[in-house]
Amino acid sequence: MRMPVMSVSLDTRKLTSFALVAFMVGGLLGGFLWNFGGVYVPTAPSLTGFGSMRQFDSVEELKTYLGDRGESYPIWSMRGGALFEISPVPSKATTADAAVSAAQAASAAAEAVQAASGLSGFGLDYSGTNIQVEGVEEADIVKTDGAYIYIAKGKSVLIVKAYPAEEAQLVTEIDVGLTVQDLYVAGDKLVVFSYVEPYTAVLFDAVMPEYENEKPKTRVEVYDILDRSSPEPERALTLDGLYFNSRLIGDHLYFIVTNPAYIDDDIVVLPTIREGKAWSVVEAEDVWYPNVTRGWLSYHTITAFNVQDSDAEVTAETFLLDTGTSLYVSMENLYIVSYNWSEGSVITKIGIEGGGITFRANGTVPGYVLNQFSMDEHDGYFRIATTSNGWRRGGVGNNVYVLDEALNTVGSLEGLAPREEIYSARFMGDRCYLVTFKKVDPLFAIDLSDPENPAVLGKLKIPGFSNYLHPYDEDTLIGVGKETEEAKEGDFSWHQGIKISLFDVSDVENPRELAKIEVGDRGSDSPALYDHHAFLFSRARNLLVIPILEAQIDEDDFAGEVPPNFYGDFVYQGAYVFDISREGIELRGRVTHIDDDSLLKSGFWFESEYEVERGLYIEDNLYTISQGRIKINDLGTLEEVKTIELGDP
Numbered sequence: 001m002r003m004p005v006m007s008v009s010l011d012t013r014k015l016t017s018f019a020l021v022a023f024m025v026g027g028l029l030g031g032f033l034w035n036f037g038g039v040y041v042p043t044a045p046s047l048t049g050f051g052s053m054r055q056f057d058s059v060e061e062l063k064t065y066l067g068d069r070g071e072s073y074p075i076w077s078m079r080g081g082a083l084f085e086i087s088p089v090p091s092k093a094t095t096a097d098a099a100v101s102a103a104q105a106a107s108a109a110a111e112a113v114q115a116a117s118g119l120s121g122f123g124l125d126y127s128g129t130n131i132q133v134e135g136v137e138e139a140d141i142v143k144t145d146g147a148y149i150y151i152a153k154g155k156s157v158l159i160v161k162a163y164p165a166e167e168a169q170l171v172t173e174i175d176v177g178l179t180v181q182d183l184y185v186a187g188d189k190l191v192v193f194s195y196v197e198p199y200t201a202v203l204f205d206a207v208m209p210e211y212e213n214e215k216p217k218t219r220v221e222v223y224d225i226l227d228r229s230s231p232e233p234e235r236a237l238t239l240d241g242l243y244f245n246s247r248l249i250g251d252h253l254y255f256i257v258t259n260p261a262y263i264d265d266d267i268v269v270l271p272t273i274r275e276g277k278a279w280s281v282v283e284a285e286d287v288w289y290p291n292v293t294r295g296w297l298s299y300h301t302i303t304a305f306n307v308q309d310s311d312a313e314v315t316a317e318t319f320l321l322d323t324g325t326s327l328y329v330s331m332e333n334l335y336i337v338s339y340n341w342s343e344g345s346v347i348t349k350i351g352i353e354g355g356g357i358t359f360r361a362n363g364t365v366p367g368y369v370l371n372q373f374s375m376d377e378h379d380g381y382f383r384i385a386t387t388s389n390g391w392r393r394g395g396v397g398n399n400v401y402v403l404d405e406a407l408n409t410v411g412s413l414e415g416l417a418p419r420e421e422i423y424s425a426r427f428m429g430d431r432c433y434l435v436t437f438k439k440v441d442p443l444f445a446i447d448l449s450d451p452e453n454p455a456v457l458g459k460l461k462i463p464g465f466s467n468y469l470h471p472y473d474e475d476t477l478i479g480v481g482k483e484t485e486e487a488k489e490g491d492f493s494w495h496q497g498i499k500i501s502l503f504d505v506s507d508v509e510n511p512r513e514l515a516k517i518e519v520g521d522r523g524s525d526s527p528a529l530y531d532h533h534a535f536l537f538s539r540a541r542n543l544l545v546i547p548i549l550e551a552q553i554d555e556d557d558f559a560g561e562v563p564p565n566f567y568g569d570f571v572y573q574g575a576y577v578f579d580i581s582r583e584g585i586e587l588r589g590r591v592t593h594i595d596d597d598s599l600l601k602s603g604f605w606f607e608s609e610y611e612v613e614r615g616l617y618i619e620d621n622l623y624t625i626s627q628g629r630i631k632i633n634d635l636g637t638l639e640e641v642k643t644i645e646l647g648d649p
Contacts, residue, residue, distance in 0.1 A: 053290055054289065055288055056284050056289070059283075059284035062284040063268045065289075127144075130535050130537070132328075138533070139182035141180075147163050148160060148228055149616070149630065150190060151627075157190070158174075159173075159174070161228070162618055170645075172229050176194055178195060182246065186307050189234075189308060193220055193255070194218070194221070196216060196218065196219050216241070220253075221233060222236075238274040238275075239303065240271040244256040249331060251306045251307055252305070252354070260297070268284060271301055273303070275314065287320050288318075289320035296323050298322075298323040299319070302352075305355065319359070322339075324336040325369070326338075326375070334349070344365055344386070344388075347362060347365070361405065362407060363406075367398075369385070380405055381404060381405075382403040383403075383448060385422055385434055386398070386401070388414075397414065398436055399413060400434070400454050402448065410452050411450070411451045416436065416444060421438070422434055422436055423435045423467055431447060442459050443459060443479075458507075458511050463493075464501075476506075478544070478580070479499075480526070482498065483495075495522060497518045497521050498518065499518050514584070517578070517587065519576060520551050523568045524568070536614075542581050547575055547611075552571045553566060573606065574591050574592030575591045590638075609628040612624050621641060622634075622638070629646055630643070630644040631643050
């Protein structure tokens, strides 16, 4: 169903506001929440009656709702805690036709500049950010448009001319003044997400109530980068709360900021949004919430605007839900999924077409979700893989559920790999692939062609596990994880080096491991294990690049067999470049940014500004990026072409 919209004016834009909430894992994250704040609401005893929402009639009703259901633990200390009144600034609304014309004019101007510079469409073969859904762009700390590279570095954004490689150089540094968290590049627009620490006053002047400086905030800025050497700030929004996640679909940016729901000094503290010097506060009467009581409550404010049009409306919808833990976004819908020990995974579905934000459905399934790759939307169905907690369901098990457009469960497959947990998942068309682990790595191939009757087609059990699965083609998967060795002293295995596997699933009843390669010993690590943006793959180029911190054990230090729980010493950090095809996986070479002995002195913890974090290619060159420099190497020979130091421009 479609929710009514509350509109308030915000400078020359119209800001529409809603209220939303999400929930945080009660048992897994409970200790964190005691420090973080919020109100705990006892959960309903069953899953019934979840699929409807209502609004509060007044701030007093909201206060009663929060006060009756648990103690309030404010996240930020307040001086007095008095709410302030904000008078909306009269709107000077831009008509839809004018907004479209402005966007078209801006697009035409950008194309003209690119054509004049010889970079129309850039016309280059380059790698983008590794994303889950085609057309749904994800933020990252490094971005490229084929001609330039954009890097989040501390409280700055660096713009580096990247092509041609021989002319590569640091062009400019944008001093954001805040810790930069994420970036997008869309044509000639740069979007920057930053964290505003409590008590930070640099961006907030006397027009803002004093206590507002005591809250953490999220700042979203858009820069015009038509002239890369001289970016111009174009738009800035500041929201109470912590940045949760975001997506860019076409010209529309969608992002979520969270605030705990609590009462301070008998005052219900509600989120605010600022653009320029104008402020708007979410009213209690515009907060929507489910008709069942929940766990740890938070306001999740979903905000959207057109990044190409500086006069476009800003739309913000806020919901009161359990604190969100995972996000999946398709071209048309956004799904916030959170976990509750009593209910399982709580799913809230939000429509996001054309910059609009509309509540569509909510529902629940048993178990908790690992990450965004445990979810998928396909042919009108939402598919989700979960791991059930043992004390509720008679032992840990793993499940796949298929839900219809209203988030009613229409098909299920439960109890896979008892006493194991999902380590990675990937949905590909009518199939789902799951890796579970406790001692060995079962890879399950699951048929979802009949949504009402999911079925296991086949499985493969081998040592080790995969933390991330990536399609090589429709019949082949790449897995990145750890090799393992079974422990003699218990029912578990010891993690060893980084393992890259190639799985053949063409015969789905009999999946097989085509090839594998292991890097390092116990203690080796890679950001690709927990952040898919660090994974660079091109099937056309038979190319796989992963940053790895390699640890090795000197077997000469042991009189006998090396214990499987012994950690190696760090010996190398950099980009590992592999040749990968269905014929096998081979190490082509390595690129490091570290030219001293800091690895040998690092002990059990390594951190360096020269730690390679990302890799990308433009034409026939590989670009590896750390906080300290960019190295450009020939993709074929890996011979160094150029090094760019990321100091002052």
